[in-house]
Amino acid sequence: MENVVTAPSREELVRGASELVPYFRERAAWAEEHRTLPDEAVGKMTEAGFLKMRVPHRYGGYECDMRTTVEVIAEVARGDGSAGWTVSVWSICNWLTGLFPDEAQEEVFASGDTRVCGLLSPTGTAAEADGGFVVNGSWSFNTGAAQSQWNSLVAMAPTPDGGQQPIMALAPVSDLKIVDDWHTSGLRGTGSVTTVAEDLFIPGSRVLPMGPALQEHYASRLNADRPTYRAPLLLTACVTAMGSALGLAMAARDVFFERLPHRGITYTTYASQSEAPLTHLQVADAQMRIDEAWFHAHSAADLLDTKNAAGDQWTLEERARVRMHAGFACLRAKEAVDILQTASGASSIYETVPMQRISRDIATINLHAILHPNTNLELYGRLLCGLEPNTFYI
Numbered sequence: 001m002e003n004v005v006t007a008p009s010r011e012e013l014v015r016g017a018s019e020l021v022p023y024f025r026e027r028a029a030w031a032e033e034h035r036t037l038p039d040e041a042v043g044k045m046t047e048a049g050f051l052k053m054r055v056p057h058r059y060g061g062y063e064c065d066m067r068t069t070v071e072v073i074a075e076v077a078r079g080d081g082s083a084g085w086t087v088s089v090w091s092i093c094n095w096l097t098g099l100f101p102d103e104a105q106e107e108v109f110a111s112g113d114t115r116v117c118g119l120l121s122p123t124g125t126a127a128e129a130d131g132g133f134v135v136n137g138s139w140s141f142n143t144g145a146a147q148s149q150w151n152s153l154v155a156m157a158p159t160p161d162g163g164q165q166p167i168m169a170l171a172p173v174s175d176l177k178i179v180d181d182w183h184t185s186g187l188r189g190t191g192s193v194t195t196v197a198e199d200l201f202i203p204g205s206r207v208l209p210m211g212p213a214l215q216e217h218y219a220s221r222l223n224a225d226r227p228t229y230r231a232p233l234l235l236t237a238c239v240t241a242m243g244s245a246l247g248l249a250m251a252a253r254d255v256f257f258e259r260l261p262h263r264g265i266t267y268t269t270y271a272s273q274s275e276a277p278l279t280h281l282q283v284a285d286a287q288m289r290i291d292e293a294w295f296h297a298h299s300a301a302d303l304l305d306t307k308n309a310a311g312d313q314w315t316l317e318e319r320a321r322v323r324m325h326a327g328f329a330c331l332r333a334k335e336a337v338d339i340l341q342t343a344s345g346a347s348s349i350y351e352t353v354p355m356q357r358i359s360r361d362i363a364t365i366n367l368h369a370i371l372h373p374n375t376n377l378e379l380y381g382r383l384l385c386g387l388e389p390n391t392f393y394i
Helices: 010-019 021-034 039-048 066-079 081-097 102-109 233-262 277-310 316-342 354-365 373-384
Strands: 116-118 124-129 132-142 150-158 164-172 177-179 193-203 207-209
Touching (some): 010 039, 010 066, 021 039, 021 066, 021 081, 021 354, 039 081, 066 233, 066 277, 081 102, 081 116, 081 150, 081 354, 124 193, 132 150, 132 164, 150 193, 233 277, 233 316, 233 354, 277 316, 316 354, 316 373
Parallel strands (some): 116 150
Antiparallel strands (some): 124 132, 132 193, 150 164, 164 207, 177 193
């Protein structure tokens, strides 16, 4: 199937996302209450082309670079952190599908406007069967699963030497059981439920061994020379996901300054909060942390884009540095939100004030295993000290 389109520019996509910020913001409370995005909001994302950013050209996708992808996701998250996070997961998994055998891509993308969800934890088992594998297991934190057509699952499969290896397998969501267990304090609108496979046969054409994939040994022949599909899997996931943290920091800034003209500081002589030196220090501090978050985000995205375009090999230090940048982008964004929330006073705890939801959402992102600032900082430090990485996911 060939459906090549002319991709919009970075400026056009980012502007389109920025114009939708009020739309997503108005629906963020509904998404949180119902623990999923409104179908209409998913339609808006689709119409705007956000879900095509990381789809191959031959299926009508844009094959956007990483910087474009991060900036678009940040704008979506500026309206609603859950919407931004869900777009990031669909972007990661649509891109991931482009690493699978070409036969699988044809099956997944042929219908157009496909949404693929997925995760990296190998919480299933795969037994060899004629022509493929029989998969059993359950996969939690499965963002957007109920609104996706396909799910990328990770399961442990046998190796010829009697050992085990993780494999990624693409399954139609209609073949899986969905367990509605997403009752959380943050990112509630992402619908990150659990999916379950029971004796599900998956053909070998929809399987990609995870170990080789983490070293850029991918199965697609048609995408092999495309810069977008040269990138390291884990680093691509990290950098894409961090975009939501940036958007939430900008959202906190927006909300704070919208409320500022109408607030004093209770039990002080300040009738206007904007006149207090403390406020000046707080907003300057928060803004500098947002700027630093963007520095780390752009450093990570630009390194990926530069090396992808050149086709250069990655060193371990470079891989760890990208994870460090992603972790620090999330940390600095959270610090900015924390400052602005503190400066927002007790009235900001009402459900009608977005600041409380923004704070919970960004705290949740900072707990994610591949973005956790402490984990990523330690990993980078190990490499700087000449030690081997302490993780398979690099």
